[in-house]
Amino acid sequence: MAVAKSPRPTVPLRILTAVPICDGHDSAITTINIELARHGIEVIYLGYHQSVATIARAAVQEDVNVVGLSSYNGGHIVFFKEVVDALRRGGNGDIPVFGGGGGTITPADERVMRRQGTDRIFFAGTPLAEIMELIRRDYARLPRPKGRPQGDRALARALTLAERGDRGPKVRRSGSARSFVVGVAGPGGAGKSTLIDELTSRFLRSFPSGRIAILANDPSHPDSGGAILGDRVSAIYAQDDRVFFRSLATRGSLTGLSAAAPAAIEILRASGEFDLILVESVGVGQESDPFRIFGRGPKLVDATLFVLAPHYGGLIQLQKIALLNGADLVALNKCDHPMAHTARAEIQARLNQNARGQTLHATTAAKHFDPGVDQLFAALARLGALEPAGGEKPCQLRIEA
Ligand code: B12
Ligand SMILES: Nc1nc2c(ncn2[C@@H]2O[C@H](COP(=O)(O)OP(=O)(O)OP(=O)(O)O)[C@@H](O)[C@H]2O)c(=O)[nH]1
Numbered sequence: 217m218a219v220a221k222s223p224r225p226t227v228p229l230r231i232l233t234a235v236p237i238c239d240g241h242d243s244a245i246t247t248i249n250i251e252l253a254r255h256g257i258e259v260i261y262l263g264y265h266q267s268v269a270t271i272a273r274a275a276v277q278e279d280v281n282v283v284g285l286s287s288y289n290g291g292h293i294v295f296f297k298e299v300v301d302a303l304r305r306g307g308n309g310d311i312p313v314f315g316g317g318g319g320t321i322t323p324a325d326e327r328v329m330r331r332q333g334t335d336r337i338f339f340a341g342t343p344l345a346e347i348m349e350l351i352r353r354d355y356a357r358l359p360r361p362k363g364r365p366q367g368d369r370a371l372a373r374a375l376t377l378a379e380r381g382d383r384g385p386k387v388r389r390s391g392s393a394r395s396f397v398v399g400v401a402g403p404g405g406a407g408k409s410t411l412i413d414e415l416t417s418r419f420l421r422s423f424p425s426g427r428i429a430i431l432a433n434d435p436s437h438p439d440s441g442g443a444i445l446g447d448r449v450s451a452i453y454a455q456d457d458r459v460f461f462r463s464l465a466t467r468g469s470l471t472g473l474s475a476a477a478p479a480a481i482e483i484l485r486a487s488g489e490f491d492l493i494l495v496e497s498v499g500v501g502q503e504s505d506p507f508r509i510f511g512r513g514p515k516l517v518d519a520t521l522f523v524l525a526p527h528y529g530g531l532i533q534l535q536k537i538a539l540l541n542g543a544d545l546v547a548l549n550k551c552d553h554p555m556a557h558t559a560r561a562e563i564q565a566r567l568n569q570n571a572r573g574q575t576l577h578a579t580t581a582a583k584h585f586d587p588g589v590d591q592l593f594a595a596l597a598r599l600g601a602l603e604p605a606g607g608e609k610p611c612q613l614r615i616e617a
């Protein structure tokens with residue numbers, strides 16, 4: 217089929233992609249994701265083996281134009297319908313769902329799926345260029361919820377408007393929480409997202425009724441304007457209604473955060489919904505100050521956590537990292553690595569020289585129940601004087617020596 221060429225969108229289209237539960241075929245969606253980003257589209261990728269609830273929650277919080285599922289396990293007729301139904305039940309049936317699955321989805325299956333609410337299926341043999349053109353042509357418009365958006369969708373839409381440059385999107389105050397906002401920065405791949413996820417698990421266990429928000433910034437590709445927003449892949453514990461997770465692409469901002477991040481933080485604070493807000497920067501360099509902690513403009517966060525892994529180079533590289541002077545908390549992550557022992561001593565010496573009482577935490581975020589992460593969470597909760605919104609006492613953290 218010939219498709220008329222559509223211009224590059226001025227506001228990037230956002231797609232949530234995922235592979236359904238009990239399906240490990242992720243090579244097709246990986247190819248599709250990269251191609252989407254090459255065509256100026258922002259892809260929020262959830263990963264494989266994803267449940268209906270996880271997909272529907274992410275679609276709402278990310279306020280995407282469309283959900284794309286890649287299904288090869290044979291369960292597509294039921295699974296696509298359940299995603300559509302979950303969106304409709306939550307009043308979000310305006311978010312379209314499409315997908316593919318090569319030869320495992322037949323034209324007869326598609327007819328049933330369309331009747332059940334799936335928008336379209338891309339069959340085996342469809343050229344990638346044709347898929348891209350159809351997506352850009354048919355899904356560029358932001359879905360319109362019926363009536364006034366509610367709950368997380370309302371919050372998500374306010375963030376979308378902020379990303380589009382709307383200066384003061386209105387958000388109704390729906391809670392009474394006094395948010396503690398923590399900026400999490402560090403070099404690319406140091407384990408920021410994994411650590412944030414482990415901190416999220418501590419928060420959910422310690423504060424039985426509180427909510428946490430995560431604003432995950434990832435880089436846009438300067439050539440196409442597209443992006444692979446991949447921080448959600450590490451977010452196992454974000455699969456909980458008490459977690460609001462939003463991915464932001466930098467869209468040309470060179471600060472380490474999206475230009476909309478300050479407004480987004482204010483929107484989340486103003487909602488009164490969240491006791492804790494964690495803001496992840498993109499992987500930062502030696503001179504970066506994404507949260508403006510050194511006085512160049514109003515400070516964006518209440519505290520800063522700097523995360524680095526043992527492979528930072530040597531002593532001289534440590535001396536160059538500006539954020540080590542200003543961060544309130546420092547985590548040396550990947551302490552399962554043999555180099556961690558030396559790194560810990562070097563970083564501790566660097567912090568001692570600052571004489572600012574900064575604490576260093578040795579963490580292994582890839583391990584569940586890591587005592588270093590327990591200690592880091594306890595330090596963070598102390599710093600923010602975190603108290604559950606309902607007034608109940610936080611449950612005791614299990615801290616090992
Ligand atoms: C590669 C592959 C694997 C790899 C997966 C690697 C990986 N990480 O993904 C490996 C070897 C590991 C594997 C394992 C298995 N596989 Co396999 N696998 C395939 C194979 C050969 C190709 C699938 C693929 O990636 N195609 C490439 C994509 C790009 O092309 P496409 O499929 O034609 O898709 C087009 C469109 O549909 C569209 N599209 C696809 N998804 C999406 C999503 C969006 C959002 C959009 C816009 C478009 C789109 O893009 C393409 C454009 O032309 C298929 C056979 C086949 N020919 O489909 C079997 C197949 C899917 N596997 C099958 C099976 C049974 C298995 C295993 C259970 C085998 C076993 N007994 O262990 C395991 C299960 C693995 C698991 N954990 O789930 C069966 C499924 C049968 C069924 N559902 O009834 C198939 C059909 C083979 C067969 N004929 O038996 N598999
Ligand atoms: N060995 C080991 N690997 C870890 C640890 N923490 C995270 N990782 C792995 O490191 C890789 C990067 O982790 P992320 O959490 O995505 O890192 P990040 O800092 O958020 O990365 P960017 O957002 O791209 O800058 C992943 O493969 C993680 O599984 C750890 O403590 N030990």
Ligand SMILES: [Mg+2]
Nearest residue numbers: 408409447496
């Ligand atoms: Mg990350």
